[in-house]
Structure formats: C-alpha cells, structure tokens
Amino acid sequence: MRNTSKGLGRYIHWLFIAPALILYLAFKIYPFLSSIPLSFYNWSGVPGAPKTWVGWDNYRRILFQPPFSDMFWRAFGHNWIVFALLLLWSTGIGIFFAWMLTQIRVGVNFYKTIIFMPRTISIAVTGFLWSLLLNPQFGALNAGLKAIGLESLAQPWLGDSRLALPTIIAVDVWHGLGFPVLVGLAAILGVPKDILEAAEVDGATRFQQFWKITFPIIRPNIINLMALNFTGAFGLFEIVFVMQGAEAGPFYSTDLLGTLFYRTAFGGTGATSTGYGLGAALAVVMFLIVAPVSVLATRLQRRYHVEV
C-alpha cells in the first residue's frame, strides 16, 4: 500500500527511527567526533589538566615511533589473526551447523537451544567462567582431560603465548555461535524447496545441493557475517580484558587494538600515567581501518544478491 499523504506521512519514519537514532548519535557518533580534535592534543584526561596542541604527533607516535608503533603493529597483526579465526570458527562452523540443522530430523530444537544458550550469558560472565574452567590447577578442562587419559593435551591455555589468543577466541566463538547459526539457518530455510527437490531428482548429492544451490543463494548472508567478523575482530576488547586484563598477556600475546587503546588512554598495570590524546588518535586510526571494509561489504552483498 502506497502512502499518499503529503504532510505527516512523508516524515513519520523519522519518528519511528528516532529512539535508536538519537541514542546512536549521542553515544556513538558524538563521542567519536569529539575524539577527533582530542587526537591532536597531549592530555592526561584528568579534568583541569593542561591540554597541549601537538598536531600530528600522536599519529606519528602510534604509526612510526617505537615503542608505541611496535605495540600498534603487533596488536594490528593480532586483530587479523582474530579475523581469520572468526571466519573459520564463527562463520565457517556457524554455517556448517546451520546446514546440519536442516539435514537432521530429530532433536533440531534441542541442538538449536544448546547452540544459542551461551549467548544469553553476558560476555563478562562467560570470560570469568571460562577462566575458571581453564585454570591449570583447579580448572575442570585439564582435570577432565586427565580423567580420560588425555593428560598430554592438558595445556596452560591462557598462560602460553601461542595458545592464549586462539583460546580466548574459541571462548568468544562459543559464546557467540548462536548468531551465525541463526542467520545461516534463516538463509538456508529461505532457499526454495522446489529447486532442491528438482536437483535431488536429477541425482545431485546433498553436498552438491549445498555447494551448487544453497551456497550461491545464501552468499550475501555469508558476506554479511564476514563483515561482522571483521568489525567484531577489530573492535574486540571485552573478552580479552576479562580473561587477561588490560596488559593483554602473557608477553602482549593477546594484545589487540582495543586493549592497546585501553592501556594508552587509561593506563596499564596499576599505572598512574594516562594519555587521552594518544588514545583518541588510536581510536581514529581504528575507525579508518574498519569503516572502508564495512562499506565494501555492503557493496559485495548487493553484487552477489541472487533473485530466487
């Protein structure tokens, strides 16, 4: 039904989006915009403390001048590792599980529930609980491995520089897996049955049906999930902070741009030095990394859209 009214009708959509829009402007856009000027100052963040104009110096320190540049590029590399792991574990396993849920006949709701359940726990609680489970002395995971004779697999999960980051991402994926499964499931269920049945009559295997029919149709959804993986990877902070603290140890092995930002702006291990200016510059750089990818993802999504 077309809305033909000329007065209120043309603008009423603003009323409907207003609650979200105002919150978004007030708590996302405004703080971000106000951090841009801040990034050109040297300021501790204590109200009343002197603000000194330093021009592009904060950006230079972050990108080119050790020790901050070392920390920045290391954290940047870790964010890419997180992105790769999320693609594989979150989107990959998520789509696989979603497809499996369409293939089984018994217990679909049961599996859906257990996959989605962790998402109802807050990320802080999730991180805390997993820290307990992964504890080398008292934790259930290593104790369980020992009990079934797999002691050799028991690891100092969060204390080993090579394992800490993948372990944390695994916990993060465990927590969030319900979302890609839900998106994947909705997309797969949207694939017209008659096409799949026709393919089956023609002798296509289940894998061929997925690869040749389902996958191309749900590709925009997968691209969407991948874009979310990217922004998720580059915005990741909470789970690392809860499990490893702002120091993102051991030996910076779980340091991401988010934790580096936190340490830079608010200080590290019980530190008394803080740098809001430098932190703001880092936030702007992070935005410049994430924004273009989000735009690109939206375009790709349109390009691969299939009319069915």
Place this chain on the structure above:
Amino acid sequence: MRRSVAALLTLALGAGLIAGCGGSGSQTPANGDQPANVTIWSWRPQDEDLWKAVEKKLQDQGENITIEFRGIKSTEYDSVLQTAMAGGQGPDIFTTRGGSGTGKYADAGQILALDDIVDLSGFDAGTLDQVSHNGKIYAVPFAVQTEEFFYNKEIFDQYGFEEPKTWDDLIKILDTLKADGKTGIAIGGKSGYAINLMVDTIGATQLGEQWAQDVIAGKTNFTDEKFVQVLERVDKLSEYAQKDFMASAMGDARVIFATGDAAMIIDGIWAVETYYLDTNPNIKLGAFLAPPVGNEKPLMYSYVDGGYAVNANSKVRDAALKVLAFTATSEFAQMYADANAEIPGNQHVTFPESKPMLQWAVKNWKENGLQTNFRIRSPFDAGSPDISTSLSANLQGMFSDQITPKQAAEALQKDLASWYPAFQNQ
C-alpha cells in the same frame, strides 16, 4: 502543523531518553536533619567493614554523616575514577596512588590541599612526601606496603631449613624441595603486577640504595649488568614454581601457598590477612628479605600505597573533610592496622602480638627499608609506557623463554627511554 507535532514528539522522546541516561547524583547537601552522605571510592574492596566502623564512630561523636563506600577492582580503579571525574560524577573522597598518581589530580586542581585543614602530625616526612605536590600535601596516607618472601614454617621445619642467609642458601632450599617433588615457590605468572613484586623484592637487596638513586638520576639504566642479574635470578626462581605457573593468576598462587602446596611466595604484606589467613587460618607464616649474593645488606622494598583525597568539587566538602580528619588520627590508624595487618600511614599505633608478620614488617621497614623506589611508586610510573606495564610483559616473555633476561632489560630500557627525561640524553 502535523509535521511540527511529529518533530516535537521526536524531540521530546529523544530528550526523555537522554535525560533517562543521565547519572543520578547521590550527593545530598548537609542541611537540617538530612545526614550528609559522603561517597568514598577505593581500590580496596576489603575495606568495606572498616568504613562501616568509621561511619559508626563518627555518628557516635554526634556527626550527622553517612558513608557510602564503593570498592573497585584495583586494575580497573584508575580508569573508572578518571571517567567519573571527567563527567563530574566523582566521589567526595577517593584513594589516590602515591607519587605521580596523587600529583596528577593535584596538578589539575581536582583535589584539595590539606596542609592547614587536617592535622597530619602523626605522619613522618618521608611518608607525606609521597602524597605531596609542589610543596603541598594532598592526601592522608593510609598504608605503607612492604614486599618480602613469605614461607610456610611447617614445611621449613619438616625439612629442617633455616631462613636463607645468602642467595645460594635459597637455591639449596629450592633444590631440595624440587628433588622431593615439592613446589618451592608459588608464582602468579599471569598477573603482571605480581611478577613485578619479584623484581622489587630481589632488587632491593641486590641493587641497593645507590643504584636506585643512580637509575633515577640517569647515571645508570636498566640494561646495567646488576639489573640484568636481578632478572636472571627472578628467572631462576621460576624453575621452582608450580606446574603451568604462567597460566596461574596471583589469586591461584596465593591459594597454592596458603594451602601448603608451595613452600614460599613473594608477595606484599597486604596479602597476609586478606588472602593467606583468610584461605587457611592455621597456616604458620614466616618472612625474610631477599638474601644477598655477596655481602650486601638485605633491604626491603616499601612504598606508600596511597592516600585519601577530597574532591575539590564535592558538594559535601565539610562532611568529607571531617571524615578525612578522622582518617588522620591514630585512632583510625589503629582500626586500619587491626583490620588489615598492614602498616598504616600514621605512626602512632601499636601492633598486636597476634599479628607477628605485621610486627616483623614494621621493624624491617624502619631498620632496613630501601629509601629510593626504582619500580612501583617511582618516577618511572609517571609516563607511558610505564615501568610496571613494560616490566611485567617482558618478564612474561622471559619466563616463557621467548627472550633472555638481557633482552627483557633492554626492552624495558627502550620503553622508558622513549619518555623518561634522564634517559634521553644517554
């Protein structure tokens, strides 16, 4: 017309939302029968009962004051406080860290100078110095913290060990325990702040007063052979730690020590009551300072933990100052010592027989205290990257054999030299 109604509605809705998100000020002005509510924030959640007792004391003295205490996790405290202060939602009284932690709030005019307002005659000059800025005192120091080796007396007795007089004695003890399949020392390798304590404790004895002064003056630096050797010895101790100690937080290490699964731990005096005795009230504790390698005098690393400061923008300033004045009394110091088994800022307290660790710590602090801090509460705290963050990360790299002690020292020096003035001309 209808359009403007919609716009108005939109605006009203938005305004309502934003207003709903604003903070709810808990401060009530002191007038009439309404008690003045003084909010206090601290990184010491364990002080909750202490503040209830203080509130009662003040009310018994006829003050119409209530105290609302909020303990915040130490590692998150500074950012929470700073954000609240920036938003004008700061507490009336808050703990500031000694040294530059107090200085930065004083510098910004966010806390009141106390010189003529609060009676601070019970404190010695060195203690007050760590809460002073530009010649004025800005906080009432509440505790002096000391760092030391703690040991389980029952385990030492069982093996017939004496307290080690030299570094070699210590290693012999650890070797004996290791050969017997016992954990010699509990280490919380995942907690950066905790492994830093090992450097303080061992460094106090083995680096000494002169070295500490020299490094602050820039006459030497952290790549100095003496400091590298301290890191090597810290690394050596890690060979005797519990299995997978790099994945243990300090809380885990304390439980391992308190329950008798490890013979020793390097920790601060604050851990005795709050952690060890809380976990195992029957543990028999002993303590010693880091033993010397040669003929150095064993010294103790100590620092002013922090002080209570009054928010310059407090709406209940008079009541807050009354609370603060009470924290400067020997009566409060005694309450603090009794509750925490820590050394209070005010000197006029007696330390009970029932708290032998505290007596030991106070005696050593007065007789064998290192006077110049080179790590926590040192000038290396005041810039970014600070010494605590950099040192703890590089120690973790050293423990996991990714870098050598020498490389750890070099990495630390590089971080500090990027901002510490006296290192920049080297």
